[in-house]
Amino acid sequence: xxxxxxxxxxxxxxxxxxxxxxxxxxxxxxxxxxxxxxxxxxxxxxxxxxxxxxxxxxxxxxxxxxxxxxxxxxxxxxxxxxxxxxxxxxxxxxxxxxxxxxxxxxxxxxxxxxxxxxxxxxxxxxxxxxxxxxxxxxxxxxxxxxxxxxxxxxxxxxxxxxxxxxxxxxxxxxxxxxxxxxxxxxxxxxxxxxxxxxxxxxxxxxxxxxxxxxxxxxxxxxxxxxxxxxxxxxxxxxxxxxxxxxxxxxxxxxxxxxxxxxxxxxxxxxxxxxxxxxxxxxxxxxxxxxxxxxxxxxxxxxxxxxxxxxxxxxxxxxxxx
Numbered sequence: 567x568x569x570x571x572x573x574x575x576x577x578x579x580x581x582x583x584x585x586x587x588x589x590x591x592x593x594x595x596x597x598x599x600x601x602x603x604x605x606x607x608x609x610x611x612x613x614x615x616x617x618x619x620x621x622x623x624x625x626x627x628x629x630x631x632x633x634x635x636x637x638x639x640x641x642x643x644x645x646x647x648x649x650x651x652x653x654x655x656x657x658x659x660x661x662x663x664x665x666x667x668x669x670x671x672x673x674x675x676x677x678x679x680x681x682x683x684x685x686x687x688x689x690x691x692x693x694x695x696x697x698x699x700x701x702x703x704x705x706x707x708x709x710x711x712x713x714x715x716x717x718x719x720x721x722x723x724x725x726x727x728x729x730x731x732x733x734x735x736x737x738x739x740x741x742x743x744x745x746x747x748x749x750x751x752x753x754x755x756x757x758x759x760x761x762x763x764x765x766x767x768x769x770x771x772x773x774x775x776x777x778x779x780x781x782x783x784x785x786x787x788x789x790x791x792x793x794x795x796x797x798x799x800x801x802x803x804x805x806x807x808x809x810x811x812x813x814x815x816x817x818x819x820x821x822x823x824x825x826x827x828x829x830x831x832x833x834x835x836x837x838x839x840x841x842x843x844x845x846x847x848x849x850x851x852x853x854x855x856x857x858x859x860x861x862x863x864x865x866x867x868x869x870x871x872x873x874x875x876x877x878x879x880x881x882x883x884x885x886x887x
Contacts (some may be wrong), residue, residue: 569887574717576809576811577811579883580883584817585866585871597865608849611668611853617816618658621656626651633645650832651790652686658682660697663698664694664697666852679762680766687745692759696710705812705819715804715809718882722885749761804837804883816845820841824871826876836852843862
């Protein structure tokens with residue numbers, strides 16, 4: 567599929583053939599959950615998710631404590647782990663955007679905004695609006711990330727330039743500047759939301775100052791967000807949709823990658839790596855995605871031949887232009 571006026575190209579990595587799936591007791595012929603299975607998969611574990619958020623905060627505090635207590639070794643390790651922490655905050659914010667983090671809508675949205683989104687420099691409500699456009703039609707006219715997915719496979723040199731821009735903070739600084747321009751927006755909602763986000767960041771900085779470790783905020787929170795998190799976000803995003811195109815079959819729009827422990831730990835926490843399953847049914851909470859993915863395999867919708875064995879193999883394919 568040819569792209570827009572900027573000559574973006576899509577679909578160069580579409581599979582040449584797809585497995586033939588069949589209906590099962592759990593899935594319809596179009597791979598949708600049915601009956602009791604659908605009810606079970608859509609169950610939201612609200613109490614468990616309270617602990618999930620609490621543990622994320624405790625983990626983040628522990629990482630920073632380690633950096634302060636043992637700075638020579640702790641700061642480099644903490645910096646890397648804080649990139650992962652931003653991936654975790656973003657993944658849980660994504661759950662809230664889909665309204666599958668908490669069964670109660672008000673609690674879901676409040677937690678998504680104040681405990682996850684604003685903390686990680688994101689408006690959950692604004693993210694939800696553009697992300698739902700992504701799910702309505704991947705690569706459609708309202709797709710927010712077309713430029714991110716376009717023109718793959720790309721050359722090794724082009725891939726390296728993108729990663730260098732991300733790792734050195736150029737991408738993150740540019741996007742943050744664009745975001746802050748919303749302070750002069752004519753839309754009062756945009757301005758008010760940004761001030762809430764800034765207020766949360768000021769509160770985080772204040773805590774660090776009160777604890778007499780002011781440097782923790784810029785070095786272990788802002789800097790990993792501008793650098794390592796941007797690398798993680800790009801690698802994950804292109805592994806989800808890079809080189810594909812619009813289609814009613816989600817296997818044409820979304821890659822499937824076999825999940826290993828290291829990728830799930832560092833790159834795609836909270837099961838977000840089961841991305842084909844997520845796009846087949848975007849109403850499932852993250853705890854249900856591994857089960858649903860296995861059901862897709864049982865139904866023949868996904869096979870080992872149609873799934874990348876790991877992220878390294880897929881990234882190699884993405885940079886073979």
